[in-house]
Amino acid sequence: MPVRRRRSTALAAAVTTAAALGATALAALGGATTASAAGAPLSDYELTWGIKQSYRTYVGMFGSFTASEGATQAAGNGAFTFTDGTGTYDTAAHTVDLGFQGKVVSASAAHGFEITLTDVRFDSAAGEITADVRKVATVDGTSTTTEGDDVPLATVEVTRRMTDMATTLTAEAGEYLGNAGYAGAAGDPLTVARKTQPSTEPTTEPTTGPTTDPTSGPTGKPGTGPSTEPTDPKPTDPKPTGPETTPGPQDPSPTASTSASPSTPASAAPAKGEIADGTLGWGVKESFRSYVVGSIAKGRVTVSGGAVQAAGNGAFTFKNATGTYDTDADKLTAAFEGAVNFKGHQSGGTYGLDLTLSNLKATLDGGTGKLSADVNSLGEQTEGVVLADLEAESGDLKADGDVITVDGVAATLTDAGAKVFGNYPAGTALDAVDLSVALSDEAHLPSGGSGGSAGGGAGSTGGTAATVGGTGTTTGGSIGGGSLASTGSDLPGPALGAAAGLAVVAGAGAVLATRRRRTREQQPAE
Known part of the structure; x- marks a missing residue:
């Protein structure tokens, strides 16, 4: 009979993790619903996250990933993208709460596991990413199923642009992915973006609140309402100027040509x-x-x-x-x-x-x-x-x-x-x-x-x-x-x-098989 773990235990663990990190997720976890009154609807968002590169490597070596129902995986066993994100933008607190479509299954017949992730959610106020998780572990022919709703997989260091945000895996992630060592380990960066960027794309202020919004000015405080919001976040302004002006493609050319020209004919x-x-x-x-x-x-x-x-x-x-x-x-x-x-x-x-x-x-x-x-x-x-x-x-x-x-x-x-x-x-x-x-x-x-x-x-x-x-x-292991x-x-x-290859592929290698039977769950590489 499946074991189902509800959000109650997961929430307690998430609060503990947030406290240890000194994040502002504590207040958000307790009062996330209070800000919904000021929420503006959001749609057509995508979330890209690779969970952890070494975990993908481990699964890829002994099994495979299957992405479906709106989820895709990048080439070369890369990160996963979940689509059709919908939710709300809190115009007072500058936070987003989004749910995404897609299903990702990691499985290895040799090591007897199948892990399914669905209903992936990102809450910038809580600073976390959650999902519904179903795990089937088979040891010596006996299968055990564990399920959890809204399982906190990682805490997120939310940034205003919501791109390449640092993540830290939770104890629940380690439990479901089969490696207790993942608890507190760095996960892959997380990016949340709208598929078609509008001019008024919302951005988040994860910890400072609206009073420190650099674009809001002295009047940008809670309660100003949505009327001022469209002109506050301006993601299209800083984005082009950063990469375009910094390299200065026209600048190096004269310098390079003038320094090289005297010596080129001779050498x-x-x-x-x-x-x-x-x-x-x-x-x-x-x-x-x-x-x-x-x-x-x-x-x-x-x-x-x-x-x-x-x-x-x-x-x-x-x-x-x-x-x-x-x-x-x-x-x-x-x-x-x-x-x-x-x-x-x-x-x-x-x-x-x-x-x-x-x-x-x-x-x-x-x-x-x-x-x-x-x-x-x-x-x-x-x-x-x-x-x-x-x-x-x-x-x-x-x-x-x-x-x-x-x-x-x-x-x-x-x-x-x-x-x-x-x-x-x-x-x-x-x-x-x-x-x-x-x-x-x-x-x-x-x-x-x-x-x-x-x-x-x-x-x-x-x-x-x-x-x-x-x-x-x-050692090592980056996104992508x-x-x-x-x-x-x-x-x-x-x-x-041939002998070693057959042993691992078939799951019959004596050393590996014995080790797997002695542990309750298989341990992917950290």
Whole structure:
């Protein structure tokens, strides 16, 4: 028989959390209904939230997400968007209360759980996000269902613009998601916005109240009524001026041209020739790095041969490029020194995951190209495997100070790459690639290039092997990340070996199965 938990217990927990955070949610929780008399109706809002990146990675590795009934999920196992938001805007307190359409189900047959979220709500006065939650947990063939209405999943640091708001997961979120360690942990940022922005879009004043509304002036106090409200919040005024005026796209151009023009005729490299040096920055896939050093694989990441890794289990930089370029034909071919090794799932002195990528090579021709590497998986070496298709934002290769720099090159997993990492579909987005190549010995590569800064951190001393992980802790994980594959089992099959891969996919691995049976609920990565 299902166990249903009502809002009474959830409310008490939310109040406790709010008090600990020193938020203003206490007053809002007790008197949220009193402000509704001044409410103006709202409609056509969307809420975007990823819950927690490491949770999505965990589910994606052993199961899948299904978004329906108005909810969608971003590509690459990204954040969820709930639609058709309706509710009220308190014109006196400058707060919103919105409910959204959509259903998200996370499920893993191997680990015996299915968690359904519906009726997602955002209350800026209370500073929280809630949902109706249904959880089915199956252990040794016995299923237990737990349901809760208006479960507080996270507290929210509400901002005036309601974009990228920081969230903190609650104890209830940890209980339903299967990891008590989530209580008090940072969740993914939350954004609430109207699908079609009106000129009088309401904004929130989460803690200061209407008396401190910067646009209201000395008369902006509670009780002024809706008549002054349409002219108070002006989201369209500050939004364009921030990003448009700050970079000053016209400003740098004269400076750059005047400083470069005297030296260009004397030092310009020929249109084509051999590359003198260069670096390639690539993280493979952020969620894959987190998985390797996380609480499931409990492994480590090691760089060697001159490669470096950024701090916090970050991206890799491969150095000492050789190859050719032709700026007239917009062609580039460059090979890089350095290697990265991923190890995990140790048992009896051996590793189920042991994957090394070395001798990386990038080619570009008119903005598109390939990224290849020599691959060693569990001792089996394969040379020149094309891991990713590359696509730059521009096909034009230009040299600036005898350096060609192409940043943010989109990398998409190929069929061959999918076989290297496991059952990941071709077309999955990998981490972007950054390329910088020097065309002469006198050229200076950008910071983070051959100097080895690469964000600092492990492996910043070239040529010396450095290791991240091994402690079983999960590192990193930002919004927009996601597992290497968005559907099915995200276990790297060939890298883990047939036996280990089959054990996890089928849920029959002795070590994992025993551990799961000894715990009441499965624990996703923190």
